[in-house]
Amino acid sequence: MAEQKKMVEEITSMDVDFAKWYTDVVKKAELVDYASTKGCMIIRPYGYAIWENIQKDLDARFKALGHENVMMPMFIPESLLQKEKDHVEGFAPEVAWVTHGGQEELTERLCVRPTSETLFCEHYAHVIQSYRDLPKLYNQWCSVVRWEKTTRPFLRTTEFLWQEGHTMHETAEEAKAETEQMLNVYADFCEQALAIPVVKGRKTDKEKFAGAEATYTIEAMMHDGKALQSGTSHYFGDGFARAFGIQFMDRDNKLQYPHQTSWGMSTRIIGAIIMTHGDDNGLVLPPAVAPIQLVIVPIAAHKPGVSEKAQELRARLQNVCRVKLDDSKQSPGWKFAEYEMKGVPLRLELGPRDLENNCCVIVRRDNREKQVVQLDELETAIPALLQQVHDGLYEKALQRRHDMTYDAHTMEEMIDIAEHKPGLVRAMWCGDLACEEAIKEKAGLTSRCMPFEQEQLDDVCVCCGKPAKTMVYWGKQY
């Protein structure tokens, strides 16, 4: 018990210092290590296994909708990046530049891709000639680089892993439908796999992606009330197609520009998992992406039969869940703390007394509820318990978002909430950039999204009093 206490004490409580709690968890749960390259992270086996589970689930969803994976180069020649004006303005200030290859200085600088619209467009210009070549539904899993001044593991790093979908369509309607469909894929994934409730909506022009006509987002609320943009889906119209000269012969034998989308989700989502579900004992992982879903901890393993039965259970349960048996020499107390830190959803304790009764104790990570389960009922009990953990996590996160979302009707209210109540603020907006900027300056809140589910809280803008156009979620962001 002393050991368990020692480990638990090593994490800063989230109420004392949330940022410190976060970095403690990513280190102590062995998710990342810091590299000597400024702002880059090393994702350790346990962290990477979470990413692999995320990848596998998302990739299957993409492929079920007809998307195909490809690989684009990691370098973009400067002249290619410059082809779309808004895009280069948005990204050029934050890229890494390769100027030398081997012993020679390059005649043209190459940037390390911050995102790959320009590369996909160059390729699409080669392979799209006719409406028969459309749609093109491509996706890529890779890492990208954005030169960041201040970084935090998963949330903001110079290099990060992501997937980027890039599609081309015959019509604007089709492309818009794709943009919406992929936002729904992200939202479903967050809710069904990660137990993270999200708000779906559209970004304001100020917050949209460089070069996009419209950016859609899913926003999740973290433990501390801040918002985390968890996935985005962009509609480009035919802007890039025009800039890159991508044209196709349509069904009436006329040359047309195709309509484009892109959409991405990154390792940032691991930060969302940590900050949505974690607690003062460490990580709490949603079962669908947990590298270990159930850990078996033998109690008094030296007593006759315990160790053998634990091994037998491990072999049996491999078909039921991702199971680990920890039969190392550490004390049970140490192991309890260790796997709580690592966020393993279920712990199975098995001791001599349990053997006599042909049962075991299963403890849920999310609420520490214990229950005695008959050994021959494990095959049905464990999937049910994993589902309960998922549901419990989702409900708790939804309740928190509900409790920490406030409506503001005046700027005074808005400033007061921003100062005293961490969370999201719903307020009406006229649609003017000036008001968006004033709200940021006065209340320190940025527009998170214009949610698809609108409510008419007032008739006028919270800032200027002119007629309101939209209800907006405002918040502090990661």
Next chain:
Amino acid sequence: MAEQKKMVEEITSMDVDFAKWYTDVVKKAELVDYASTKGCMIIRPYGYAIWENIQKDLDARFKALGHENVMMPMFIPESLLQKEKDHVEGFAPEVAWVTHGGQEELTERLCVRPTSETLFCEHYAHVIQSYRDLPKLYNQWCSVVRWEKTTRPFLRTTEFLWQEGHTMHETAEEAKAETEQMLNVYADFCEQALAIPVVKGRKTDKEKFAGAEATYTIEAMMHDGKALQSGTSHYFGDGFARAFGIQFMDRDNKLQYPHQTSWGMSTRIIGAIIMTHGDDNGLVLPPAVAPIQLVIVPIAAHKPGVSEKAQELRARLQNVCRVKLDDSKQSPGWKFAEYEMKGVPLRLELGPRDLENNCCVIVRRDNREKQVVQLDELETAIPALLQQVHDGLYEKALQRRHDMTYDAHTMEEMIDIAEHKPGLVRAMWCGDLACEEAIKEKAGLTSRCMPFEQEQLDDVCVCCGKPAKTMVYWGKQY
């Protein structure tokens, strides 16, 4: 038939110009496209699907042996690259340098990783303290960059995809066993999944990896008799560990340096598949990694029942193999040529007459053998036919290697073979660098490997006449 002929004619025959045949195949089978970044390739959906199948198979083999995946940064600070002397000498001349991040010039240049020994070592120095922390069995799937002057898709590109395993062990023996084990994993994979026979052996000191004590290789013979290094496994001793200050407390409480390995296989292996199995009709894919294993081509699809039955078969066979139904409006002849070009192992033809007899025709891609199969026997016939294609490809490649491998007993013989007979040459060697260089100069052959399976062809070195130490495979390389 005219269409089919047209497509087939578009490929250069491999006997006329093997290099041209190769680039024709990678383009026409839609494996790659060229990017404007010099030397980089775009891997298109069909090519990437082959890589995904390779990845999935290899990754499962690695994990079954206890390896874990991680992500290291893509950048290496110059000072980190320089820590191991031989390593930096080998790689520094061929890396890409990042000198600017965002708007600023960096105080220290970063190279884009050409390989990640230095990054893994930096991390291992953080996480290895005790023998209890060993072994560390890590692997990474990523892309690396080597600044190449002349490039060819898959075979030699500035950026390429690969996996790199990096492991640390308590003892030299354990590390050596790992090096050998992983070479065997590669060899088994090539033979069992890719139907490519390989020669296992050790590289000479001249040809070994920069910084390694020993490099092991699997060498495959291409259609034109040239050798392709298809996977390598390196033993490092404790050289990097000393350079990076990685030490652990051993079982006797003494500080020791751990022993290290690394091993890699890259997208180059797709080049090996093309050049081992391909023919003048295009690609021929080994069934284990073929994105489509069986294509269904309806004949006279407008006749009653054909189209419906084809769809029914597709649905049924999805549980048996990776199946595609091409019910597009192209002619059957066009489709035959198209899927031959793409190397699909089996083609299923289904027409009105077949329907009457409740059968279909299946054609093997590798030898064009046709057979009539009863529709209700497809579930057993298809797996058996896929196995036959695999075996047929393997046997043909093995026979070719056998037919194109020659023994040389004198330098005259060696030069004569090198000039007139494409293939590998087996000859004895004294072990001196001078003779290795002389053979390269006079015969244009480099040492491919010192095979594990030795034979005493002569008692003296083929070059200098001094006592021979080893039989070596010599050849022209990709």
